[in-house]
Amino acid sequence: MKNDALNYNNIPFQALFSEEMIFSRVKELGLQIANDYQGKNPVFVCVLRGGIYFFSDLTKAVPILVELDFIQARSYLGTESTGNVELIKDLDSDIEGRDVLIVEDIVDTGRTLKFLISHILSKKPKSLEVASLLFKEGGEEDVGYPIKYIGWNIGKEFVIGYGLDYDGKFRNLPGVFLYSEE
Ligand code: IMP
Numbered sequence: 001m002k003n004d005a006l007n008y009n010n011i012p013f014q015a016l017f018s019e020e021m022i023f024s025r026v027k028e029l030g031l032q033i034a035n036d037y038q039g040k041n042p043v044f045v046c047v048l049r050g051g052i053y054f055f056s057d058l059t060k061a062v063p064i065l066v067e068l069d070f071i072q073a074r075s076y077l078g079t080e081s082t083g084n085v086e087l088i089k090d091l092d093s094d095i096e097g098r099d100v101l102i103v104e105d106i107v108d109t110g111r112t113l114k115f116l117i118s119h120i121l122s123k124k125p126k127s128l129e130v131a132s133l134l135f136k137e138g139g140e141e142d143v144g145y146p147i148k149y150i151g152w153n154i155g156k157e158f159v160i161g162y163g164l165d166y167d168g169k170f171r172n173l174p175g176v177f178l179y180s181e182e
Helices: 019-036 052-060 111-121
Strands: 005-008 011-017 043-048 067-077 080-089 099-107 127-136 149-154 176-178
Touching: 011 019, 011 149, 019 052, 019 127, 019 149, 043 052, 043 111, 052 099, 052 127, 067 111, 080 111, 099 111, 111 127
Parallel strands: 043 067, 043 099, 099 127, 127 149
Antiparallel strands: 005 011, 011 176, 067 080
16 A cells, blocks of 8 residues: 555545556456456446446456446435435446446445345346445445455545545545545
8 A cells, every 4th residue: 555645636635546556456357357257248337426437447458348337326425324325327228138247436335236236136137246446344244245346445444536536526536545634
């Protein structure tokens, strides 16, 4: 882990994963996924909005034929989970009988993912797997579904950047940083 500080509109954040670290981990995951889906034509589902950069880099790191779709749910206000998850945008494609990979930015309590998994399973895909860049400790209790591809396991800290936001801000930071109020 790096300890660089970044000045973003004069707010210093501590770096957890630099852009370089993320690119090399995403490349590894991409090769692993390509190997697992060889000869198949999976649908990769981006969980908006936080998943955009991971999804964009991961899909380019998977040298097989894939189709892309997008889904959006909401469960958070500020740094606290509201406990309620609602679907804001559904998939556009018909995924019945298809191999589907959900691409998430982060799993915290696992409630959002649990909701999305059950929603997508109701559409009868042939297979369903999950890739999440980050996985916070304790998340597996609530998900109740194996997460096959994980970039890194982290603690309970709140993180921003590379798609992750605090109240809509900081998504475009090039790496993942620890959020602090100062
Ligand atoms: P969960 O339902 O508690 O697993 O929360 C999942 C969603 O909450 C993620 O898809 C993120 O959008 C958001 N989230 C959870 N932890 C963080 C964080 O540390 N930073 C930014 N967003 C987070």
